[in-house]
Amino acid sequence: MKVAFVSVFPPNTNGIGDYTYDLCRALAARSPGTALVVLADRAGDKQVDVEVDRCWSPDGDWVPDVLAAAERAQPDVVHLQHGNYMGRDGRVPQLLEQLRARKIHSVITLHGVYPQRHRSLFRPSKWSPPRFHRALGEASDRIVIPQRASALDPLIEHGVEPDRVAIIPLGTPEAQAIDALAARERLGLPADRRIALFLGFIEYSKGVDTVVRAFRDVVAAVPDALFVIAGRLEQHDLSDRSYRYVLEWRMRQGRREGWIDYRPGYLPADDIPAYLAAADVVVFPYRQKHGSASAVLHRTFAAGRAIVCSRGPKFVDAAAALGDDAEVALPEPTDIGAWSESLARVLSDAELRARLERTTAELGRKSAWPVVADQHLALYEQITSARPA
Numbered sequence: 001m002k003v004a005f006v007s008v009f010p011p012n013t014n015g016i017g018d019y020t021y022d023l024c025r026a027l028a029a030r031s032p033g034t035a036l037v038v039l040a041d042r043a044g045d046k047q048v049d050v051e052v053d054r055c056w057s058p059d060g061d062w063v064p065d066v067l068a069a070a071e072r073a074q075p076d077v078v079h080l081q082h083g084n085y086m087g088r089d090g091r092v093p094q095l096l097e098q099l100r101a102r103k104i105h106s107v108i109t110l111h112g113v114y115p116q117r118h119r120s121l122f123r124p125s126k127w128s129p130p131r132f133h134r135a136l137g138e139a140s141d142r143i144v145i146p147q148r149a150s151a152l153d154p155l156i157e158h159g160v161e162p163d164r165v166a167i168i169p170l171g172t173p174e175a176q177a178i179d180a181l182a183a184r185e186r187l188g189l190p191a192d193r194r195i196a197l198f199l200g201f202i203e204y205s206k207g208v209d210t211v212v213r214a215f216r217d218v219v220a221a222v223p224d225a226l227f228v229i230a231g232r233l234e235q236h237d238l239s240d241r242s243y244r245y246v247l248e249w250r251m252r253q254g255r256r257e258g259w260i261d262y263r264p265g266y267l268p269a270d271d272i273p274a275y276l277a278a279a280d281v282v283v284f285p286y287r288q289k290h291g292s293a294s295a296v297l298h299r300t301f302a303a304g305r306a307i308v309c310s311r312g313p314k315f316v317d318a319a320a321a322l323g324d325d326a327e328v329a330l331p332e333p334t335d336i337g338a339w340s341e342s343l344a345r346v347l348s349d350a351e352l353r354a355r356l357e358r359t360t361a362e363l364g365r366k367s368a369w370p371v372v373a374d375q376h377l378a379l380y381e382q383i384t385s386a387r388p389a
Helices: 015-030 063-073 091-101 129-138 153-159 180-187 207-220 236-259 271-277 295-303 313-329 336-348 350-366 369-386
Strands: 004-008 033-043 053-056 077-082 107-108 142-147 164-166 194-199 225-231 260-264 281-284 306-309
Touching: 004 015, 004 063, 015 033, 015 077, 015 295, 015 369, 033 063, 033 164, 033 180, 063 091, 077 091, 077 369, 091 107, 091 129, 107 129, 107 369, 129 142, 129 153, 142 295, 142 369, 153 164, 180 271, 194 207, 194 271, 194 336, 207 225, 207 236, 207 336, 225 271, 225 336, 236 260, 271 295, 281 295, 281 336, 295 306, 295 350, 306 313, 306 336, 306 350, 313 336, 313 350
Parallel strands: 004 033, 004 077, 033 053, 077 107, 107 142, 142 164, 194 225, 194 281, 225 260, 281 306
Antiparallel strands: none
16 A cells, blocks of 8 residues: 655744644554655655655646646555645635545544634635635545544534544654753753743744733742743744734843743754653643644653643644543643643642643553554555545
8 A cells, every 4th residue: 555645844843833744644554565755845854764755836726737747656645644734615616526536545633623614804715614624534444533532523513524533643652761959960951940831833822821910920939939931932924923023022030030031033942842741731821712633732741741731622632541630730721820720730749740740641542553553554555445536
C-alpha cells in the first residue's frame, strides 16, 4: 500500500506539519512495507528520512498542483491534514472529488471542528461549517477527528453520516527520562521555585493573559511560584498585534517583581521536553470553543506532568480521566479567581500533583504513537478493501 499525505511540513513552523512528520515515522516503524510520501508545501527543504514532494503553496488555487503530485505518486490513499492554512472553502471538496474521479481513496483529518453556523464577513469565500463538513463527508472515504467530545456531534449535526467518521487520537511521543533539576539548569530556570508553565503559540484564544492576571494571587498564596511563558507570539493580523500589546502590558508587574519569566520566540523541538520536565504544572487556559486536540497537551502526557486546563471543548476527553480532581484542575476559561485558586492548590499540594501526573501518564500510554499508527493502518486497509474509490 502507498499513502500520500497532503500537509504543511517541517521546517514550516506549524504544529500540523510536525504531527504529519511524527505520524509518518510511526507508520514506517509499524509497517515498513507501507510506502509513504508527503505532498508538502514549498516552504523549506525536505526531511531526509521521509519522502517529500514540495509541490504546492497554501495561497491561491493549490488543487491542480496537489493533483499533479498525486498522479506522480500514484498512491492508494491520499490523506489530507486539514488546518486553517488549507482554507475552509470549495478547494478541499474539489480536491477530494478529483481524487475520487481518479479512483484514489481519500481521508481527511480535521484538526479543528467548528460548530458555528455563521459565514465570515471578512472572508466571504469561506463556507459555513455545516456546508463544508457535509461536502467533506460526501467527497471523502473517511473524516478523521482526534476526539469524540466536541467534534463528532457537530459533524453529525451538519449532515455527516456517523459511519463516515473515524476517531483516532493525536499521538503521544515516547516518554523521555529527563531530570527536572538538570532541565532547569539547562534552561536557566531556578531550582528552588515552583513553576507553572505555558508552552506553545501565543494568541488571544490561548488565554495566557488569564493566568497572568491570576498569578499575583497565586504568588500571595505560594510565594516561590513562578509563571514561565515560552512560545511564539502570533502576528498574523491586527487582532494578534493588539493582543501582544495587551499581554505585554499585563505582564509588566510580574516581570518587574520576578514572578513571570517571559521567553518569546519559536521553541526548538529539542527544548520542549526540557521545559516540560522543568515544570511543576503545565497550564492550558484556552478560550477556544471549537473541537480540536492539542499537541502540547500530548507532549505533557508524555512527560507525565500535572495539568490545569480550561473547562471547555478542547479538554473534555482529558477531563473525563481526572475524576474528582477535575473540580480543581478545570477552572472556567476566564474566571480569574478560579484560576488563582486552582494553581495555588496544585502548586502547594504535592499529593494532588502526583495524582494528576499519574493520570496524564496513563492518558499518554493510551494514545502512544504505535497505537495511533496501528489505528491509521487499519483505517487505510478498511477503506481500500471495502470498495473502489
